[in-house]
Amino acid sequence: MLINALIHTLVVLLLSPLLIGIIIRVKSRFAGRRGAPLVQPWRDIWRLLRKDLVISHTTSWVFFVGPVLGVVVPVLAFLFVPLGAFPAAISFEGDFILWLYLFALARFATAAAALDTGSSFEGMGAAREVTYASLAEPVLFFCLLVIARLSGSLSFNGMFGADIAAMWPTAGVSLLLVALCWMLVLLLENARIPFDDPTTHLELTMIHEVMVLDHSGPLLGLVHWGAAMKLMVSGALLVRVILPFSTGHPGFDIALFALGMILLAALIGVVESVMARFKLPRIPQIMVGAILFAFFAWILVLR
Amino acid sequence: MYWILSALLAFAVSGILGFTPGLRQRLGTALHLLCHVAAAAFGLYGLYRFAFSPLPDLILFNLPLPLGELTFRLDAISAIFLAPVFLVAPLGALYGLGYNQQHTTLHRPRKFRFWYGLMCAGTVGVLTADNAILFLLLWEIMAVSGYFVVAAEDHTPEAKSAGFVYFTATRIGTLALIAAFALLYPLLDLFRFPAAGALPAHPPLVFFLFLLGFGLKAGFMPLHVWLPGAHSAAPSHGSAFLSGIIIKLGIYGIVRVTSFCAAPPLYWGWTLLGLGAISGILGVAFALAQHDIKRLLAYHSVENIGIIAMGLGLALLGRSTDNPALIALGLGGALLHVVNHGLFKSLLFFSAGAVIRTTGTRDIDAFGGLLKRLPWTAALFLVGAVAISALPPFNGFVSEWLIFIGALQTLQSSLSDTAAALMVLPVLGLIGGLALACFVKIFGITFLGTPRTPAAQDATEATWGMRAAMLPLALACLVIGVLPTLTLPTLQMAAHHWTGIISTYPTPLPTAIAGLGWVSRIALVLIAATLLLTLGLRFKARRAPKTDTWGCGYNQPTARMQYTASSFADGLIGWFRFSLQTKKSGAQLSELFPKPGQFYSHTPDGVLERLVLPLFQHIENTFVWLRRRVQNGIISFYLLSVTLTLVALLIYIF
Numbered sequence: 033m034l035i036n037a038l039i040h041t042l043v044v045l046l047l048s049p050l051l052i053g054i055i056i057r058v059k060s061r062f063a064g065r066r067g068a069p070l071v072q073p074w075r076d077i078w079r080l081l082r083k084d085l086v087i088s089h090t091t092s093w094v095f096f097v098g099p100v101l102g103v104v105v106p107v108l109a110f111l112f113v114p115l116g117a118f119p120a121a122i123s124f125e126g127d128f129i130l131w132l133y134l135f136a137l138a139r140f141a142t143a144a145a146a147l148d149t150g151s152s153f154e155g156m157g158a159a160r161e162v163t164y165a166s167l168a169e170p171v172l173f174f175c176l177l178v179i180a181r182l183s184g185s186l187s188f189n190g191m192f193g194a195d196i197a198a199m200w201p202t203a204g205v206s207l208l209l210v211a212l213c214w215m216l217v218l219l220l221e222n223a224r225i226p227f228d229d230p231t232t233h234l235e236l237t238m239i240h241e242v243m244v245l246d247h248s249g250p251l252l253g254l255v256h257w258g259a260a261m262k263l264m265v266s267g268a269l270l271v272r273v274i275l276p277f278s279t280g281h282p283g284f285d286i287a288l289f290a291l292g293m294i295l296l297a298a299l300i301g302v303v304e305s306v307m308a309r310f311k312l313p314r315i316p317q318i319m320v321g322a323i324l325f326a327f328f329a330w331i332l333v334l335r
Numbered sequence: 336m337y338w339i340l341s342a343l344l345a346f347a348v349s350g351i352l353g354f355t356p357g358l359r360q361r362l363g364t365a366l367h368l369l370c371h372v373a374a375a376a377f378g379l380y381g382l383y384r385f386a387f388s389p390l391p392d393l394i395l396f397n398l399p400l401p402l403g404e405l406t407f408r409l410d411a412i413s414a415i416f417l418a419p420v421f422l423v424a425p426l427g428a429l430y431g432l433g434y435n436q437q438h439t440t441l442h443r444p445r446k447f448r449f450w451y452g453l454m455c456a457g458t459v460g461v462l463t464a465d466n467a468i469l470f471l472l473l474w475e476i477m478a479v480s481g482y483f484v485v486a487a488e489d490h491t492p493e494a495k496s497a498g499f500v501y502f503t504a505t506r507i508g509t510l511a512l513i514a515a516f517a518l519l520y521p522l523l524d525l526f527r528f529p530a531a532g533a534l535p536a537h538p539p540l541v542f543f544l545f546l547l548g549f550g551l552k553a554g555f556m557p558l559h560v561w562l563p564g565a566h567s568a569a570p571s572h573g574s575a576f577l578s579g580i581i582i583k584l585g586i587y588g589i590v591r592v593t594s595f596c597a598a599p600p601l602y603w604g605w606t607l608l609g610l611g612a613i614s615g616i617l618g619v620a621f622a623l624a625q626h627d628i629k630r631l632l633a634y635h636s637v638e639n640i641g642i643i644a645m646g647l648g649l650a651l652l653g654r655s656t657d658n659p660a661l662i663a664l665g666l667g668g669a670l671l672h673v674v675n676h677g678l679f680k681s682l683l684f685f686s687a688g689a690v691i692r693t694t695g696t697r698d699i700d701a702f703g704g705l706l707k708r709l710p711w712t713a714a715l716f717l718v719g720a721v722a723i724s725a726l727p728p729f730n731g732f733v734s735e736w737l738i739f740i741g742a743l744q745t746l747q748s749s750l751s752d753t754a755a756a757l758m759v760l761p762v763l764g765l766i767g768g769l770a771l772a773c774f775v776k777i778f779g780i781t782f783l784g785t786p787r788t789p790a791a792q793d794a795t796e797a798t799w800g801m802r803a804a805m806l807p808l809a810l811a812c813l814v815i816g817v818l819p820t821l822t823l824p825t826l827q828m829a830a831h832h833w834t835g836i837i838s839t840y841p842t843p844l845p846t847a848i849a850g851l852g853w854v855s856r857i858a859l860v861l862i863a864a865t866l867l868l869t870l871g872l873r874f875k876a877r878r879a880p881k882t883d884t885w886g887c888g889y890n891q892p893t894a895r896m897q898y899t900a901s902s903f904a905d906g907l908i909g910w911f912r913f914s915l916q917t918k919k920s921g922a923q924l925s926e927l928f929p930k931p932g933q934f935y936s937h938t939p940d941g942v943l944e945r946l947v948l949p950l951f952q953h954i955e956n957t958f959v960w961l962r963r964r965v966q967n968g969i970i971s972f973y974l975l976s977v978t979l980t981l982v983a984l985l986i987y988i989f
Contacts, residue, residue, distance in 0.1 A: 124852075130854060152896050163907050335750075
């Protein structure tokens, strides 16, 4: 178990920036540019971590806890997640609830750190983050209920274990809806187009990036690193639903999982390239739609 | 058991000593505190002894009372409800020492201490009474002294009207309870509470009367009307006890009277699940719309009562469908949440009181930047806020996790069976998300940023006594969050005492033990990693240059430009427009160079102002009309009424 935990920790700490690199590369290609090298996100994070920092008079220790939990939580949460067919390091009945609430804790800390600056822009971002996330929670619960019901298990290892391939023929529609809803939540929670645009120049229109305006140096580095890890943690389960195969050999399983993650990052890059950001009032409407889709998927498996 | 009764007596006399003529104020306060500490020591020792003898502890005073014997009983259910009482009551008394200063001078402190002590004594009595008459008697003592605690500042119109609403609500509740117990009388042995599972299911009328009587005290959503006003009008330690302990007595009542029945019908569980979901979602929605810090916390009590009701509903469903795991987890989650809410809600009211004491206002939008001025209070409030949002590593997560796992026990059942109980998961998820938003708002707007008013600018830290009252509560929240498995044996025992069946249920639940073991390990790693990294970064930042917050190009931001409580919650309360009816005025800019304007928003309690008050107005009008008709001053009409009544009675008899 310890070795497994070590593998999980190293994978999420070291490989997650690659996903960001792939997204940037795909977007560059769509825009007709060559794009930055794939290692650029590591370079950025490393450069930021070594820098000095500037902080605001207004801030207190709460300001530091936000980025810290933004890094600690994804690392801990990744221990619960199976890497494709390779099992999770920690598994117990009801682990997915702890998993969801760990991310909620990180959200609390990030939003509080944003309010710590006293800036109205960051307050705006914090308000939007907690508002939209509260709609994402029921979606995630419905999605996980569907898979729990189909697999008859209450832990990630059982839910996303060997039977997941056998669920597709019997409950394909539900799983498709689950994958769609999970993708929507993933894009929202990871501050991706069409819900949020981290690269816009206008603070007024951002959600996640506006919360971290005042973080600089190592704090900003942690924020970027944490965001990359969160993308990996939330994407891993989606990859398992879409590529539910297992070869029986741990090495191949991990390779398949890695391929899935790369494809997912490429997909996000494509979505970001071909779509524009939604108007903010549209986001709750879409999330309510996602709740209804997920509810529908749940009704289908209740038969 | 004798220890618990000594605690009851110590609570009861705690305020009386202060009335001794010629006694100085400070000595009276000291005696009050001493009695409370003694009561807590007796009570906690009694509970400690009880923890090692798992059978219900019965005590019988052979007094010639007209309606049965004077009996008290201590079982695991009572013990779980009693534990927070013995913690919150003395800490409230300690807190009261420091509260009595600055902007919040308690109106008549002697009177307040008397009723506070009596309320605590009544609470202990209600939780141990084993006889319906005794129960109702002590219930009344608790409820009436509760009125004087609510209306402690009765020179203000606000407290006066809040006290009136409380009093009306509690009278109606008691009437319903008296009716319910009277209807139950033929089945009881001289009003003695029957053993668990000894009765057939109550008829629907009795069940709904109990639900009305206890629900009014607990504050389920349509019955919560007294709660926000009473909690905001009472002094902060009074609010802490009301919210942390008193409203749980309603839950205790429901737990107790449902335990009498061997096989509760399915609709009991569904009713409680439905009420819980409504209370949970609308409670937090109303809380989001508030910017009075104590009203906001009061609405969160409604939300948490909803969560407890959902756990209890699951346990009742488990009894109806004979599902031991569902019973143990649902009831365990509900009871642990009772304790947890008692701890973190008292903590939140205490720390909110420390803020109110120094700023003299309850308006969140008048605060800001208090973390630098009240570092202790802010950190303790943050503990309470994270705990009540049900986030690890604190205790709120543990009880909600038990309820989640309980609901998941119905995973494989069909829709015609109990599968609908799985809706608890998304509902609790939504409540959790909204509660998190609300506590980010209240913590952020109150303690972070820069002060919005001169009062907040000059705020000072709470006294040592107040801090000493808050610290144990925060520690208790952390201990239950980090070592949750310690609570499982008692919760399991409570499930036994509730169902009355000991042998057939597995002790203790293996799944919950394994899961909670991991929860505690993850919590420890989380705390250690966060502390280490934060301290490391703070060390690196010790010489960092400090500038103003980045104003996105604007150089002269003022404190008033910060996000306010109203603006923070605006998006969320927009979704609940149908129930909240927020009133807004001002902020309409018309001309090219607009003049200074004002914006004002207020969210009244819809149920109280749109339903209860008009209803009572109609009832009053009807009775006025009736009296005018009946009391018309014509003697022959009176004689006719008497004759008609006699005839009606004669017909009834034959």
